Amino acid sequence: MFRFLCSRQLLPLKHRRTHLGFLQQNGFFIVKSFTSVGRLPESNQNPEEEEKHSFAVSYLINSCGLPAKSAILASQRVLFQSPERPDSVLNLFKENGFSNDQISHIVRKHPPVLLSDPEKTLLPKIELLRSIGVSSSELITILSSNPFLFKSNLKKRLIPCYDFLKSVLLVDEKVLKTFKRSPRSFLCDETNTMAPNIALLRQLGAPPSTISFLVTNYPPAAFTKHAKFVEVVHQVMEMGFDPTKTVFVLAIQVLLKMSKPKLESKLEFYKRWGWSKDMALAAFKRFPNCMQSSEEKITKTMDFLVNKIGWPSANIATYPSVINxxxxxxxxxxxxxxxxxxxxxxxxxxxxxxxxxxxxxxxxxxxxxxxxxxxxxxxxxxxxxxxxxxxxxxx
Known part of the structure; x- marks a missing residue:
C-alpha cells in the first residue's frame, strides 16, 4: 500500500514548488527537492490553476508512485485539487487486485483515468471483460498493459465491438481468444473495417470456420482498412487460393504484411537454393508463412538440409512448413x-x-x-x- 508523509492539506505554493521530488525509503515516500529533475512548466496560469497543478504533481508522486518527471508530464493531462475522486479510482483498482506498480503504470500511460467515475465508468468495463470469461489475473494483466481500454466509450465502442465479434464467432470462448490476442480488437471501427471485410469473405464463399480462423488467430488482419483488405484479397484470389480453405486466410495475413516488391524479393531469394519461381509460388500456396521467414533463417535451414544432410532442394519445396x-x-x-x-x-x-x-x-x-x-x-x-x-x- 502506498504510504506517504505529506499531509493532504495543501502546502503554501512557494514551498510546494520546491518539494515535488521523492524517494522511497523504509516504506515511506520522503519529500525532497528535485532541482536536477526539472521545473514546473512556465505558464500564464492564475494562482488557483497553479495550485491545482502543484497538487496534482504532488498526488501523482506520493499516491500513485510516479517518478517526478513522469508526474510533471502527467499533470499536463489531468488537474485536480481534491483527492476524493483519484482516491476512489485507486481504491477500485486495489479492490480488483491491481498492484501498486500496475496502478502506477496505468496512471502514467493514461492520467485522465484518475478523474473517471469508478462506479459508472470503470467498473462496467471491468465487468464486461469478466462477462466474456476474462479471469481476474488475465484482466489485471491486459488492462495494465493496455490502459487505453479505460478511455474507450463503453456504449459506443466496447459493447458494439463485442456484439459484432459475438455475431461472427458465436461463442464467448472465441471472442475471448480474439481479445487476448489483440485487446485493440475491442476498439476497432467494426462498421467501416471488420464488417465489410467479413462481408467480402462471405461473398467469395469463405465458410464460417475460415472466417472464424481469421478473426481469432489474426485479429489485426480482420480489422485492416477495407480498401487495403480488398486489394490483398484480390491478389490472393489471382494467385489461385481457394476461399473455402484455411490456407486462404494464411495468405491474406502474410500479404497484408508484405508489399509486392518484398514478396518478389523473397521469391527471388529462394531461387538461390534451387527453387524456380513456380516452385516458390507452389510452396507459398502450400504454406504461405514460409515467405515470412527471414533470409538468415532460410539460409541456415536450407544450408543444413541441402548442404549438410544432402536433402534435395525440391523436396523441401514440397514441405515448405519445415522452413519455419x-x-x-x-x-x-x-x-x-x-x-x-x-x-x-x-x-x-x-x-x-x-x-x-x-x-x-x-x-x-x-x-x-x-x-x-x-x-x-x-x-x-x-x-x-x-x-x-x-x-x-x-x-
Whole structure:
C-alpha cells in the first residue's frame, strides 16, 4: 500500500514548488527537492490553476508512485485539487487486485483515468471483460498493459465491438481468444473495417470456420482498412487460393504484411537454393508463412538440409512448413536420429521430410525412437544430446 508523509492539506505554493521530488525509503515516500529533475512548466496560469497543478504533481508522486518527471508530464493531462475522486479510482483498482506498480503504470500511460467515475465508468468495463470469461489475473494483466481500454466509450465502442465479434464467432470462448490476442480488437471501427471485410469473405464463399480462423488467430488482419483488405484479397484470389480453405486466410495475413516488391524479393531469394519461381509460388500456396521467414533463417535451414544432410532442394519445396521450424530444437535433433536409421537401413531411403519433421514430439518419439530402441539403444541419447534446450525426455 502506498504510504506517504505529506499531509493532504495543501502546502503554501512557494514551498510546494520546491518539494515535488521523492524517494522511497523504509516504506515511506520522503519529500525532497528535485532541482536536477526539472521545473514546473512556465505558464500564464492564475494562482488557483497553479495550485491545482502543484497538487496534482504532488498526488501523482506520493499516491500513485510516479517518478517526478513522469508526474510533471502527467499533470499536463489531468488537474485536480481534491483527492476524493483519484482516491476512489485507486481504491477500485486495489479492490480488483491491481498492484501498486500496475496502478502506477496505468496512471502514467493514461492520467485522465484518475478523474473517471469508478462506479459508472470503470467498473462496467471491468465487468464486461469478466462477462466474456476474462479471469481476474488475465484482466489485471491486459488492462495494465493496455490502459487505453479505460478511455474507450463503453456504449459506443466496447459493447458494439463485442456484439459484432459475438455475431461472427458465436461463442464467448472465441471472442475471448480474439481479445487476448489483440485487446485493440475491442476498439476497432467494426462498421467501416471488420464488417465489410467479413462481408467480402462471405461473398467469395469463405465458410464460417475460415472466417472464424481469421478473426481469432489474426485479429489485426480482420480489422485492416477495407480498401487495403480488398486489394490483398484480390491478389490472393489471382494467385489461385481457394476461399473455402484455411490456407486462404494464411495468405491474406502474410500479404497484408508484405508489399509486392518484398514478396518478389523473397521469391527471388529462394531461387538461390534451387527453387524456380513456380516452385516458390507452389510452396507459398502450400504454406504461405514460409515467405515470412527471414533470409538468415532460410539460409541456415536450407544450408543444413541441402548442404549438410544432402536433402534435395525440391523436396523441401514440397514441405515448405519445415522452413519455419526451429533448427536447433527440431530439425537438427530429428535429422540426426533419421540419419542413423537410414544408415542401418531401418527406414526407407526415400523417407519424406514431412513424415519426421512435422509430427508432434510424442509421435516422433514413438515412431522413430522408441520403436527402434532394441535395434539402436543409443538413439534416445543421440536425440537428447542434439536438443539445444538440454531437456531430458522420459520414454
Amino acid at each position: 521450424l526451429s533448427l536447433e530444437k527440431r530439425i537438427i535433433p530429428r535429422c540426426s536420429v533419421v540419419q542413423i536409421l537410414l544408415a542401418k537401413v531401418l527406414v526407407k531411403n526415400n523417407l519424406a521430410l514431412g513424415t519426421f519433421l512435422r509430427p508432434t514430439e510424442r509421435i516422433f518419439l514413438e515412431q522413430f525412437v522408441i520403436r527402434f530402441q532394441d535395434d539402436v539403444p543409443e538413439l534416445l541419447n543421440v536425440y537428447q544430446d542434439k536438443m539445444s534446450s538440454g531437456c531430458r525426455i522420459s520414454v
